[in-house]
Amino acid sequence: MASFFDLKARKAAAANGVASKDNEKKDAENTRIQPWVEKYRPKTLSDVTAQDHTITVLQRTLQASNLPHMLFYGPPGTGKTSTILALAKELYGPELMKSRVLELNASDERGISIVREKVKDFARMQLTNVSSPAYKARYPCPPFKIIILDEADSMTQDAQSALRRTMETYSKITRFCLICNYVTRIIDPLASRCSKFRFKSLDQGNAKRRLEEIAEKERVGLEDGAVEGLIQCAEGDLRKAITYLQSAARLVGAVQPAGVDKGDGEDEMDVDKKAVSVKIVQDIAGVIPDETIQRLVKAMRPTTLGGNYTGIAKEVEDMVADGWSAGQVVNQLYQAVVYDETIEDAQKNKILMVFSEIDKRLVDGADEHLSILDLALRISGILGGR
Amino acid sequence: MALIVDKHRPRSLDALTYHDELSDRLRSLAQSGDFPHLLFYGPSGAGKKTRIVATLKELYGPGVEKIKIDARVFQTSSNRKLEFNIVASVYHLEITPSDVGNYDRVVIQDLLKEVAQTQQVDQSARQRFKVVVINEADHLTRDAQAALRRTMEKYSPNLRLILVGESTAGIISPIRSRCLLVRVARPTVGEVKGVLRGSCEREGWGVREGLLERVAKESGRNLRKALLILEAVYAQNEKVTDTTPIPPPDWEGLIEQIAQEIMAEHTPARILQVRSKLYDLLTHCIPPTTILKTLTFKLMPLIDDALKPEVIKWSAFYEHRIKTGTKVIFHLEAFVAKFMRILEMYLMSMDM
Ligand SMILES: Nc1ncnc2c1ncn2[C@@H]1O[C@H](COP(=O)(O)OP(=O)(O)OP(=O)(O)O)[C@@H](O)[C@H]1O
Numbered sequence: 001m002a003s004f005f006d007l008k009a010r011k012a013a014a015a016n017g018v019a020s021k022d023n024e025k026k027d028a029e030n031t032r033i034q035p036w037v038e039k040y041r042p043k044t045l046s047d048v049t050a051q052d053h054t055i056t057v058l059q060r061t062l063q064a065s066n067l068p069h070m071l072f073y074g075p076p077g078t079g080k081t082s083t084i085l086a087l088a089k090e091l092y093g094p095e096l097m098k099s100r101v102l103e104l105n106a107s108d109e110r111g112i113s114i115v116r117e118k119v120k121d122f123a124r125m126q127l128t129n130v131s132s133p134a135y136k137a138r139y140p141c142p143p144f145k146i147i148i149l150d151e152a153d154s155m156t157q158d159a160q161s162a163l164r165r166t167m168e169t170y171s172k173i174t175r176f177c178l179i180c181n182y183v184t185r186i187i188d189p190l191a192s193r194c195s196k197f198r199f200k201s202l203d204q205g206n207a208k209r210r211l212e213e214i215a216e217k218e219r220v221g222l223e224d225g226a227v228e229g230l231i232q233c234a235e236g237d238l239r240k241a242i243t244y245l246q247s248a249a250r251l252v253g254a255v256q257p258a259g260v261d262k263g264d265g266e267d268e269m270d271v272d273k274k275a276v277s278v279k280i281v282q283d284i285a286g287v288i289p290d291e292t293i294q295r296l297v298k299a300m301r302p303t304t305l306g307g308n309y310t311g312i313a314k315e316v317e318d319m320v321a322d323g324w325s326a327g328q329v330v331n332q333l334y335q336a337v338v339y340d341e342t343i344e345d346a347q348k349n350k351i352l353m354v355f356s357e358i359d360k361r362l363v364d365g366a367d368e369h370l371s372i373l374d375l376a377l378r379i380s381g382i383l384g385g386r
Numbered sequence: 387m388a389l390i391v392d393k394h395r396p397r398s399l400d401a402l403t404y405h406d407e408l409s410d411r412l413r414s415l416a417q418s419g420d421f422p423h424l425l426f427y428g429p430s431g432a433g434k435k436t437r438i439v440a441t442l443k444e445l446y447g448p449g450v451e452k453i454k455i456d457a458r459v460f461q462t463s464s465n466r467k468l469e470f471n472i473v474a475s476v477y478h479l480e481i482t483p484s485d486v487g488n489y490d491r492v493v494i495q496d497l498l499k500e501v502a503q504t505q506q507v508d509q510s511a512r513q514r515f516k517v518v519v520i521n522e523a524d525h526l527t528r529d530a531q532a533a534l535r536r537t538m539e540k541y542s543p544n545l546r547l548i549l550v551g552e553s554t555a556g557i558i559s560p561i562r563s564r565c566l567l568v569r570v571a572r573p574t575v576g577e578v579k580g581v582l583r584g585s586c587e588r589e590g591w592g593v594r595e596g597l598l599e600r601v602a603k604e605s606g607r608n609l610r611k612a613l614l615i616l617e618a619v620y621a622q623n624e625k626v627t628d629t630t631p632i633p634p635p636d637w638e639g640l641i642e643q644i645a646q647e648i649m650a651e652h653t654p655a656r657i658l659q660v661r662s663k664l665y666d667l668l669t670h671c672i673p674p675t676t677i678l679k680t681l682t683f684k685l686m687p688l689i690d691d692a693l694k695p696e697v698i699k700w701s702a703f704y705e706h707r708i709k710t711g712t713k714v715i716f717h718l719e720a721f722v723a724k725f726m727r728i729l730e731m732y733l734m735s736m737d738m
């Protein structure tokens with residue numbers, strides 16, 4: 001048996017593979033087996049959905065062929081990485097991308113000295129140019145390089161401080177783009193050197209348009225409300241929504257398995273295709289069925305002598321054994337209680353404080369079973385006027 | 387001799403006996419070619435691992451079952467050498483990065499890049515990508531998780547991850563956003579009984595429905611635990627009937643004793659006695675959370691309903707402290723003391 005780590009064999013195999021296979025065919029195959037999040041990653045700035053303000057400003061800089069240092073921040077799956085990659089591509093075109101753009105992310109070693117070294121080496125490399133005027137007409141190719149520090153919030157404070165100097169030293173010939181989820185994790189002196197761009201959670205309208213576009217290209221049928229369901233479950237994270245859509249499509253058999261060629265027979269496939277429904281989406285997203293939550297709520301309602309421990313304990317035990325994530329339980333229970341009009345405001349106030357405490361505990365890694373049981377019992381106590 | 391938990395483990399998606407819908411879903415994902423990154427979560431003993439191995443087999447065929455263990459050495463930036471074991475077939479590998487504690491980032495960085503940058507050795511492999519299974523993903527450090535983010539996107543043509551953990555709480559949202567979440571619930575009592583019955587038949591043990599029912603209930607729907615109990619019952623008794631007693635594990639017996647002791651007497655002297663037993667449990671590597679939870683749930687049937695919410699409240703309170711503090715024994719003892727006090731107050735108010 002060949003070993004997984006027999007590097008020589010693997011490299012040889014890789015070389016053979018490239019030589020023997022028809023490259024074009026392979027490319028076509030690649031796009032087909034790509035996860036949709038990659039397949040539909042925006043290729044140009046105008047492709048990026050919903051971040052209108054950011055995109056307008058960036059397009060303007062594109063025309064002026066000049067860039068400030070930049071800081072992109074916002075929640076996951078809102079287009080930060082896609083935007084900078086698209087911008088770089090529009091600036092330099094495919095040929096110069098490699099020599100002009102350096103991407104460092106959290107999977108690279110990013111100690112202080114390493115960042116300094118890498119940046120130094122990269123910045124020092126001669127600016128290569130393309131001679132073809134046609135290329136130049138298409139791509140502005142400004143005379144600086146871009147260094148992307150993706151996932152910068154996972155860099156240590158020290159590494160960030162060291163970066164300040166580096167940024168200044170090479171500011172003539174490089175532009176930095178820092179990307180992070182939490183802008184507060186970037187030290188002030190660094191953040192203040194950059195133009196900041198906030199990426200918003202995707203709003204309903206834009207997310208909907210994008211998802212419908214993908215569904216159409218992939219020939220996935222969508223039942224009424226399915227897109228809204230996707231968006232709600234994904235909480236403004238478009239990547240999540242697209243992943244859910246893809247697996248939902250797979251589940252209803254709306255997509256052809258790999259190996260089956262597109263083309264003939266497509267019409268027959270269309271016949272027995274089902275559409276993606278809200279229920280399937282919720283199922284994939286790990287949303288707890290309403291009945292389950294309602295059973296727990298019912299067990300929590302006050303009975304004659306406060307003797308509902310057994311009922312609550314049983315429901316909680318089942319939910320834990322069913323593997324529902326505690327975070328999801330807390331979210332849905334919160335919705336159920338806060339929007340329940342039969343509960344008095346004074347009681348709701350008390351209940352909110354319990355939610356706050358339990359959320360903190362769960363983040364600290366407290367046991368999910370005990371935390372949820374405690375939550376349910378305390379709400380029950382408040383409802384019972386104890 | 388292999389235990390029946392291993393010997394009777396189903397090896398393909400078809401052979402799995404419960405959660406049929408989930409098996410179908412995994413099958414269609416595996417057959418599709420655009421297999422996403424997956425995050426399996428669910429309580430222990432629900433059968434996550436079995437399901438993953440079966441999915442891998444669906445992806446690659448029987449070749450994935452030929453595994454071997456590689457011992458690898460990684461070097462940290464401070465030149466420390468880390469020994470690390472990897473379970474691998476030609477198509478996939480399986481790692482438990484939490485084995486190396488805070489150095490998990492180094493392992494993840496080096497290993498995944500190496501895997502991602504090389505191609506399948508087996509030219510006729512059914513998938514172009516390789517799969518890396520990461521156990522205890524919910525215990526990965528933040529740094530290690532951050533290191534996964536771009537890797538999961540950049541190398542997606544060559545690499546798919548299957549993350550496994552008991553809960554999704556420890557996993558940062560950018561990682562969750564990159565995976566399809568797969569929840570694996572524990573089987574129902576009826577389904578556990580079905581599996582137990584199958585094992586009895588294969589072993590030629592007479593099927594005792596009453597016993598199976600009790601074992602399934604006792605296990606709390608934890609299939610691994612149920613199979614272990616069943617095997618122990620048959621190993622320890624010549625003749626097994628519907629009423630053959632189920633032996634609790636030693637440590638559970640000890641916790642039962644502690645529960646009895648603190649019910650019987652509420653004094654500082656008693657706390658001292660209990661302390662040595664708690665130490666005993668800890669030195670035998672019973673996780674502190676397990677000790678506290680087991681003790682709590684053993685106390686429950688012994689006290690009045692009116693007291694239960696209060697006791698749970700403090701149990702949850704001290705469990706949280708166990709997780710965030712450093713001296714486990716303090717919090718276990720504090721819970722015992724608190725419990726005694728609550729009980730004492732309650733009994734006094736009854737007397738008046
Ligand atoms: N604004 C957007 N317009 C179009 N597609 C988007 C947008 N945002 C996200 N997507 C989709 O989600 C995928 C991930 O987006 P991207 O990598 O840019 O997220 P990110 O903001 O960098 O997230 P993270 O903080 O997790 O790194 C893209 O490949 C694309 O399919």
Ligand SMILES: [Mg+2]
Pocket residue numbers: 080081082150
């Ligand atoms: Mg990103």
